[in-house]
Amino acid sequence: MRFHYALVDDILSREEFDRLVEEKAALYGGAIDETAAALLVVEDIGRAHQKIGSITPSPSLVSLYGRVMRLTEPKEFTRDDGSVGCVARVELADETGSIILVLWDEKAAGIHEVGTGTVLEVIGRPKEGKKIEIHGLAVRVTGVEIHVPVQKESSLPSEADIDARILAIQPPRAFVRRDGGEGIICEAIIGDPTGSARLLGWDSTLFDTLREGASVRITGAKRRSTDDGVEYLLDEGSAIIPLDNEIGLLLTPPGEVMDKGVYSVRGQITTVHPARPFTTRKGDASWVRNLFIDGPLRIVIWGERARDPFFPGEMIEVYNASARLNRYGDVELSVGFGSAISVIPNLSCDVQIEGVIVLSPEGVAFAADGNLYIPESKDLMIAGRYRLKGRLSGVRLSVDEAELIVTDPRDLGARADELVSLSPPAVRY
Incomplete structure (x- = not known):
């Protein structure tokens, strides 16, 4: 009875609870046992x-x-005080849904005594995160029968192998472990004919071999479904093997994106709004930018990527982005954590042009022949005159060679004199 008394120990004393149980059993003439009472x-x-x-x-x-x-x-894990803890997670279900039961220490270590299909009686405290979880305080096996209909995909990791295409590789991120040490998490976005997903791992050597656009076979990954889509987790038993054949990709037409869900889309930019600064709930400075692709569909880009240059007429692909309704009731795709956006290059041509590096609303630009180009190089000096050689795709200039042109001051003086001679005479009033 101690198990059930835990549910009411804030209301009744143990003596009063035992008395009520005895009275309930007597009321049924001994037809029920103490547990039922x-x-x-x-x-x-x-x-x-x-x-x-x-x-x-x-x-x-x-x-x-x-x-x-x-x-x-x-x-096992190490707590802040240096003690060793243990945690395990169990997915429980009944006819109304499923929930994750979190077990700690001795209860977690005893999980081997429980098998799939066993029915548990649980007393615990519900905690809210991305999903509600129950942190178990008392757990026991019971003979109660529960009918569980066909379940949605589990949110707990399961072993999986997958053939996929590497769509985007994110910069490694540092994080602080529970023991205070620092770790590195690596992330990529992958896709196949069924959809897209995040690929996460802590072994940078696996990710060092990846390149965007490559097709690979991923073995020994842990597959997990979350509210934000599907994730594949790599550990020491995982491997990534290059494939010769190209893996297909599921791209949803922009006009078919619905409220909720995770999508990858391709479309031509029709409108670009300027990037806007804002302050996050944590007080950090960040950026947001809106653009539209044919469909039409609004794309909302968050963080530093909002400051990347985008231009009307360019073709883009958005990967693993969450759909939602905005305050106007329109569907939009949010490109933030766990998603990516890529500009698809146009046909390029070899060029060699001279101009000046200037600042534009889209950042560093190259002014030449009355046009502004976006050079894909970080080593160009503002206001410097350059002769650039590379490949031009739309307004984007991939720079192979950059020659700084040093202007002779005497040439500037001669040019100034020439301009003065061409000026109309001053008019006196």
């Missing part, structure tokens, strides 16, 4: 077992029955 007492007090689909974040404890659909191996 305790359940009825808990229900009378308003702390009955809940269906999984009705659980919401609450400071109060909740109780539930759930069938084990999937579970993870216990993992």
Whole structure:
């Protein structure tokens, strides 16, 4: 009965609870055992077992029955005080939905005693994150029967191999581990004919071999579904093998993007709005930019990528972006964390042109022949005159050679004299 008393120990003393259980059993003439009587007492007090689909974040404890659909191996970690902890996660389900049960220390270590299909009775505290989780305080196997309909894909990792195309490779990010040490997480976005996903790992050597556009076979990855899409997690047992054949990619027509869901799209830019600065909820400075592609579809770009140059007429591809309704009721794709945007190059031609490096609304630009070009080089001096040799695609100039042209001051003086001689005479009034 101690198990069920935990649900009402903030209301009743143990002695009073035991008395009520005895009275309930006597009321049924001994036809029910102590466990059933305790359940009825808990229900009378308003702390009955809940269906999984009705659980919401609450400071109060909740109780539930759930069938084990999937579970993870216990993992050890080091707490801030230096002690070693253990955690495991179990996916439970009933006819109303599924939820993740988080078990700590001894309960996590005992997860090997539980098999898939076992029904558990749980007392725990609901915690809110991306999804509601139950942190288990008391767990036991029960003989209660639960019918679980066909489930949606599990949110816990499962082993998976996949053939995919590398769509984008993100810069490695540093993070602080629970033990205070620093780690590096590597990330890429991959796609195949069924959709797109994030690829995450902590071994940079695996990612060093990747290049955007390559087709690969990924083995030994952990597949996990989240509210933000699908993720593949790499560990020491994973491998990435190059493929000779090109893997296809699912691209949704812009006009078919619906509210909610994760999409990859391709379209021609029709309108570009300037990047705007804003302050995040954490107080950090950031940027946002809106542009439209034919369809029509609004693309919202967040963070430093919003400051990248984009031009009407360019073809872009957006990968693994979340769709949502904006405040005007229109669908838009949000390019932020876990997504990417890429400009598809036009046909290019070899050029050699002279001009001056200037600042434009789109950043550093190359002014030549009355036009502005965007040079793909970071080593050009503002106001410097250059002779650039490379390949021109639209307004983007891929620079192979950059020659700084040093102007002789005498030539500037001669040019100034020439301009003065061409000026009309002053008019006196």
